[in-house]
Amino acid sequence: MSTLRNVDIILSARSLRHSFGQTEALRGIDLDIKAGEVLAIMGPSGSGKSTLLHCLAGVLTPDAGTVTYRPADGQPLVISSLSESNRSRLRLTDFGFVFQFGQLLPELSAADNVSLPLLLSGTKRREALHKSTELLDRLGLQGLGAKLPGELSGGQAQRVAVARALVTSPAVLFADEPTGALDSLASENVLTLMLELVREAGTTVVLITHDARTAAYSDREVVVRDGVVGTGYRVTA
């Protein structure tokens, strides 16, 4: 494992263990994630990479070990020991999420979908819609804010999901196979635009993928196999 100065680390996992019944998904993972870096977590199906992401994001509480989040302007928080409501609040305010598919409410327009996290945080609707439209424009979706998800292509819908994840300016973006359901052209387009925005904002990205081409966009890769982080991961930047 690379040694990183403590001050640079935004998320760190220590001795993470998590089981589903008899199946051990994580078997003592240690991982540090640097502020502003794009980290790709790779591994075959069932290796535990999604479980690791969920533990890092506070979706799951590990059976053992800790996850610590160090916000830029606050005291470190041990996510794994927070209550469910506090973890929910943290996910809403500090984290963003992009999934493979099916994350947009089909009855709401693209702009309304994007504005939801802002509304949940208490932003006024007019302001939320304004911000959303701005972000959609930056993601190449000019004039599509009023469209329903069903009226958009797969790539466009995924960019809407990216906009929704980034609209609250999160410190960390968790992306679980964000381009897994897209063709290579759309995939490249989404990743390029997403990374352009996050690098500009200095957002940390934790990217789950089993596709080497997707992982190539990252600053650093770690491989998870059988619930442990493999050795010899690549550092590209």
Place this chain on the structure above:
Amino acid sequence: MNYAVLRMASLGSRSSFGRLAGIVGGTAVGACLLLLLWGGANGLTARDDRGAWLRETGQPSAVAGPSGDTSSPSPPVPVQLTAGTVLVEPNGSEIFRDHLIERRDVAALAGTTVGIPGVGKPPEPGDYVASPALQHLIDITPGDELGSRFGKFAGVIDDSALPGPDSLVVVRGATEAELRQNGRAVLISDFTRNPYGGSAAAYNTVLCVGALAVLFPVLLLISIVTGLGAAQRRERYASLRVIGASPRVVATIAAVETAVPSLIGAAVGTVLAVALRPAAALIPVNGSRMFVTDLSTGWMAAVVVVVVVVVASAFVAGHRTLRAGIGPLGVTRAAHEKRPAVWRAVPAAAGLAALAAAILADRSGEAVLMRVSSLLLIAGFLLVLVGIVAIGPWLTRLVSGLALKGARTADGVIAAGRIQRTPVATFRSVSGLVVAVFVVSVFAGGASVVASPKTPPATPGLMQPSSLSATIATGAKPDQVVETVRRAEETSGIRSAVIGYGPAALSERGAAREIYFPAGAAAALGFREFPAVDTVAVDGSFFYSWSVQPLELTAAPTGTLDGLVPVVVVIATDGTPAAVDRARTVLNTSGVTAAPAESPSDITLRSSGRLIQGLAVLAYLGMFVSIVIAGISLAVATASAMLDRRRVLGLMRLMGMPASVLRRVIAREAPVPLLTVVSLSVTLGFVVAWLMVTYVDDSYRLTWPAPEYFIVLGLSLILALGAVLATFGLTGRSTALPSTRFE
């Protein structure tokens, strides 16, 4: 088809059990209500049939005498009483407290062959037989208030001759001479089952409207529960299509997997209907509950209901699956509803216009226009009825559009957004409610015109509400009348008893229009002013129960009571119910009165308001059941919509959306359509009622409906919304983080 495939498709996963339980519950409620309604219709007819003998009119007991001098016609000649006939005097206006008692006085020869239904041989003179409910009243009431009116108890009338368990019926034995005295008695040779004059037709009409109002939501409920978990099932069906199942096979699987729980549900509903019959029989219709056996439908009806429910639900499920066009790749994108257009407002507007046109046509004075006015009225009502179902989705979309524009919070945006995109489906779950609330609101509005007459306040110049009067029978001896008055004056609670005089009994030719009293009786009659003479007179209309115009006492033209005969007795009481009933007993057992005593307050018992109140009970019950079912449908539809969106809502929760937002989404999604359509139905219902009563008579004024209407409406809405709130737990669980992670 392969049994194993069917079994796998029906019970393929644990999540199927929730859906199957939903179908069982929905069809059970539906089948139960259908059977209870069927039983109700049977019961009303059976009740009318059993009470038919009380409506028997018979033949006159006297015929006109041989014609002679036209200026003084011969007195009527009595028709002889034989062994094949009985002499019956109907006294339907026997009153105790606020109960009307069906009283029949019967005289028969010793060897009569005529049997009285539920009684057999007529009671001996001085004896009586009573229905169990009346006998119970007699047993718990002092004799001088009720029991003494009838004589000696000789048995109870069998249930087979009583409309219901609360029926108050008495058959009193009398002598032939006694009954011939008034000339009102009729000769009856056979108490045939008179099919005319019953109230079942009126009640059955209401029942039919009620059945439609309830049936529609029930069918919708069944339709909605069969659609539960549609999203997950589409995935399963797509898997079957991948491995080679044709669309028809998939539709058959959908039909069978619905038919099986529907069959169980319908069977449960049948058992439930049998179990609920005693409770349903407690509902008073036309003043009496029903016998539990009246609500029985027989096993054939149960079989028909079960078959109809099962076939209908299986057909709906199969047809819906076939129409969904599920391919091997599933339904990749949800088909969006067509936006409801503004034309949907046209039928309701046309209906209102037709009703208004009906009024104008009726008032035009043109014969042709007046003839078409009634057609316009009916067409207008039907157009509005169809119109509110048509306008519903458009209005739902309109309201949700406004709500979406004005939404400030995430839950507001999510809820209004869904209704905005699916107004037809959203409205469908409450459309049954529209019909029920609309029809009942028209009824309640119309009924408000037929205000129940109230007992007039004590006013000088009018018969006092606490007083009673009875006309004296022809041939009654003055001594007997004086004795009756003396007995009355000795009775507790009676303040005064006075006799009114005239040249002849009121039923006789030669009776005067005015009634004469000694001047000292003026105060007892409620007059404050009277001429300073010995004998005063008042118009005979003073004793009509419907008189509202105060009269004055005048000086009697005769100046004296000499040569006059008693024609009426007036008793003033202290106004307590017991005293009034004691006065009735004194008068009705005196043997000198031509008809039972009457009080101005009796008018409330005989008014059409009673029928309206009876119908209102059924109407409000129908509305209550309908709204509650609509509430359940709405809850199921809301839960179903939530389950279909469980992945996306679960992911939202994963992103940090609190569970409370989800609860608020439900709390907004369900009440918006519910309150919108209820407001629409209530408003249109009263507008239509106003137009219809205006058509009948310009002078009619709609007033606020009975409080029961608002109570039932409010209670139903609370229960319906309660059913929606009950889905909180289910949706909370289904979108919990662990559930979402493994979606």
